[in-house]
Amino acid sequence: MRYVFPLLGLAAVCHSQLVLDSCTPTDLACIENRTRADQALLEIPNAVTYPIQNDPFYETPANISQARPGQILKLEAQSNVSSYDIPPGQSLSRFMYASVDNFNNTVPATGSILWPFTPKTFNGSSTTYPLVAWAHGTSGITRQCAVSNTRNLQYDFRSVFTLASLGYAVVIADYVGLGSDQFFNYLAYKLHANDVVYSIVAAQSVFPELSAEWVSFGHSEGGGVAWAIAERQATSPIPGFLGTIAAAPPPFPIGNTAPVGNSVFTAFLSFTIAHLYGLDLTAIFNPIPLQALRYVQSIGGCNDAGYAAFATFNATDIYSNTSWPTSEPAVSFARDYSVSGRALGGPMLILQGSADSVVGPAGAIAGYNATCAVPANANTSVEYVSVVDQDHNPSLYASQSLWLQWIEDRFNHVPFLQSGCSMRNLSSARPAESVQRAERFVVEYTEPWITIFSSTFLPRFYWPFDLGYQQGS
Ligand SMILES: *[C@@H]1O[C@H](CO)[C@@H](O)[C@H](O)[C@H]1NC(C)=O
Ligand SMILES: *[C@@H]1O[C@H](CO)[C@@H](O)[C@H](O)[C@H]1NC(C)=O
Numbered sequence: 115m116r117y118v119f120p121l122l123g124l125a126a127v128c129h130s131q132l133v134l135d136s137c138t139p140t141d142l143a144c145i146e147n148r149t150r151a152d153q154a155l156l157e158i159p160n161a162v163t164y165p166i167q168n169d170p171f172y173e174t175p176a177n178i179s180q181a182r183p184g185q186i187l188k189l190e191a192q193s194n195v196s197s198y199d200i201p202p203g204q205s206l207s208r209f210m211y212a213s214v215d216n217f218n219n220t221v222p223a224t225g226s227i228l229w230p231f232t233p234k235t236f237n238g239s240s241t242t243y244p245l246v247a248w249a250h251g252t253s254g255i256t257r258q259c260a261v262s263n264t265r266n267l268q269y270d271f272r273s274v275f276t277l278a279s280l281g282y283a284v285v286i287a288d289y290v291g292l293g294s295d296q297f298f299n300y301l302a303y304k305l306h307a308n309d310v311v312y313s314i315v316a317a318q319s320v321f322p323e324l325s326a327e328w329v330s331f332g333h334s335e336g337g338g339v340a341w342a343i344a345e346r347q348a349t350s351p352i353p354g355f356l357g358t359i360a361a362a363p364p365p366f367p368i369g370n371t372a373p374v375g376n377s378v379f380t381a382f383l384s385f386t387i388a389h390l391y392g393l394d395l396t397a398i399f400n401p402i403p404l405q406a407l408r409y410v411q412s413i414g415g416c417n418d419a420g421y422a423a424f425a426t427f428n429a430t431d432i433y434s435n436t437s438w439p440t441s442e443p444a445v446s447f448a449r450d451y452s453v454s455g456r457a458l459g460g461p462m463l464i465l466q467g468s469a470d471s472v473v474g475p476a477g478a479i480a481g482y483n484a485t486c487a488v489p490a491n492a493n494t495s496v497e498y499v500s501v502v503d504q505d506h507n508p509s510l511y512a513s514q515s516l517w518l519q520w521i522e523d524r525f526n527h528v529p530f531l532q533s534g535c536s537m538r539n540l541s542s543a544r545p546a547e548s549v550q551r552a553e554r555f556v557v558e559y560t561e562p563w564i565t566i567f568s569s570t571f572l573p574r575f576y577w578p579f580d581l582g583y584q585q586g587s
């Protein structure tokens with residue numbers, strides 16, 4: 115059987131269709147073939163440079179060893195916007211800077227700044243650009259998957275283009291290992307939180323026109339990062355923190371339960387746990403699926419290539435041991451790298467689609483409960499807003515006016531009506547059946563097609579293969 119997915123309007127232009135051949139889990143040649151085909155169709159057109167190694171910007175400079183965290187290593191103040199699909203009027207900078215890894219060693223990190231045409235006015239002044247630090251969601255686990263190397267900056271009008279259109283300067287950390295020549299510790303939120311915080315310090319050091327005060331905002335994996343930033347601000351703060359928005363966060367990146375599912379995100383996560391805690395990959399994977407993942411890495415494949423590698427497999431196809439999330443390395447990772455249950459250094463807004471099919475509400479609610487049980491958090495605002503009936507990415511559109519107002523209020527130092535925890539529903543007053551739930555648009559502006567088709571934007575008929583990652587118990 116073959117799964118044939120006509121890709122909306124793209125098919126006509128590409129003269130092809132994405133064919134997920136029903137490879138058997140032992141047929142590596144077939145799996146590699148469909149992985150390459152998927153990457154060619156869905157990923158490479160959205161890359162600024164493929165392979166990323168061809169862009170000298172991402173090479174680590176020799177003087178990294180002397181750098182302090184937050185120090186600039188390279189600056190491309192004016193990036194060539196004809197390589198990007200950013201909206202008219204906006205501009206882009208890229209920079210490399212020093213962050214720290216799990217050993218507190220200095221490591222190279224990259225990021226970008228999306229500049230508005232004109233800054234949003236606060237304090238009656240428009241000479242300062244109000245800074246929003248964006249924490250992105252899963253893009254993949256190889257250097258190639260850096261947001262700064264993605265034409266639509268991965269989130270396009272779901273977040274970053276919208277923020278810049280409203281006059282915010284958006285500082286976007288790639289996270290160490292995406293872009294820079296390092297191992298990427300996927301879902302190790304507190305490490306990505308280091309990367310975001312030091313990206314702010316680095317950006318402010320070379321662009322004094324950026325505001326001293328900042329809001330962080332992330333979605334999906336980045337929702338966990340946004341949460342970790344608020345926790346970091348309680349223990350190792352940098353100046354200027356106004357609050358954080360955690361959208362669709364999975365506070366517990368892995369539940370220590372068996373059996374594991376077939377999500378490629380969980381398989382990606384096993385690589386992190388192998389790196390940080392010595393999980394033996396050859397003892398948990400069947401040989402061919404492991405080779406298939408290594409193939410995805412070797413060709414610079416990102417989310418979609420990962421989906422294609424595993425699309426038609428169940429968990430027993432992929433793993434020889436489907437109980438590996440109960441192993442000591444996985445339990446240690448969950449203990450050390452989950453967020454929630456700690457004091458926060460400022461207010462937090464949790465935004466969660468009630469119909470999120472990728473990162474369901476259960477994890478976010480459990481994390482909210484754990485964070486609200488910390489006495490110190492009674493003095494800050496922790497708000498959980500359920501975006502009723504909306505899915506993973508659609509919830510960002512549906513709640514847009516709410517989060518934009520929340521960010522504006524933080525810059526205006528508007529006090530909260532109440533401190534402590536609160537929960538509410540954000541729902542449409544229109545009849546439920548009349549409310550759009552899918553992201554149906556694909557924008558094609560030029561020939562050859564350049565689209566906002568991003569690595570997390572999957573056509574609905576692809577969703578059955580994207581089962582999302584395991585929620586915390
Ligand atoms: C790879 O894909 C091409 C084009 O669809 C096909 O002709 C070829 O037989 C495939 N090879 C394998 C090993 O599946
Ligand atoms: C490394 O070199 C770059 C440019 O050559 C310079 O801007 C930067 O300050 C240096 N960094 C360190 C840590 O010496």
Ligand SMILES: *[C@@H]1O[C@H](CO)[C@@H](O)[C@H](O)[C@H]1NC(C)=O
Nearest residue numbers: 162192193194195196197198
């Ligand atoms: C920017 O990129 C475009 C397209 O790749 C190229 O034609 C142009 O020469 C570049 N501009 C600069 C200033 O490098």
Ligand SMILES: *[C@@H]1O[C@H](CO)[C@@H](O)[C@H](O)[C@H]1NC(C)=O
Nearest residue numbers: 181182183214217218219220
């Ligand atoms: C990390 O290293 C810096 C020096 O680069 C040091 O000041 C800091 O205390 C270290 N942090 C931890 C947690 O070890």
Ligand SMILES: *[C@@H]1O[C@H](CO)[C@@H](O)[C@H](O)[C@H]1NC(C)=O
Nearest residue numbers: 236237242244325326327525
């Ligand atoms: C507005 O003014 C206040 C008080 O001087 C300052 O703390 C804040 O950073 C300013 N906000 C912006 C966005 O410049």
Ligand SMILES: *[C@@H]1O[C@H](CO)[C@@H](O)[C@H](O)[C@H]1NC(C)=O
Nearest residue numbers: 138139426427428429430431
């Ligand atoms: C998984 O799929 C294989 C075929 O690839 C099948 O033999 C096996 O029974 C399935 N296992 C489960 C638990 O569904």
Ligand SMILES: *[C@@H]1O[C@H](CO)[C@@H](O)[C@H](O)[C@H]1NC(C)=O
Nearest residue numbers: 435436437438439440441442
């Ligand atoms: C599978 O992994 C679990 C957790 O580490 C372990 O307890 C179990 O012995 C393993 N099963 C086999 C057959 O190796």
Ligand SMILES: *[C@@H]1O[C@H](CO)[C@@H](O)[C@H](O)[C@H]1NC(C)=O
Nearest residue numbers: 476477479480481482483484
């Ligand atoms: C969160 O706390 C509420 C109120 O105590 C409780 O009803 C609910 O079951 C908890 N949910 C989770 C997922 O822990």
Ligand SMILES: *[C@@H]1O[C@H](CO)[C@@H](O)[C@H](O)[C@H]1NC(C)=O
Nearest residue numbers: 488489490491492493494533
């Ligand atoms: C909350 O703030 C008040 C006033 O600043 C202080 O007295 C109280 O101890 C704080 N409570 C907690 C749990 O930190």
Ligand SMILES: *[C@@H]1O[C@H](CO)[C@@H](O)[C@H](O)[C@H]1NC(C)=O
Nearest residue numbers: 468500502536537538539540
């Ligand atoms: C939100 O809506 C759900 C479903 O209708 C309901 O169960 C829940 O009580 C509501 N929550 C709040 C805080 O109003």
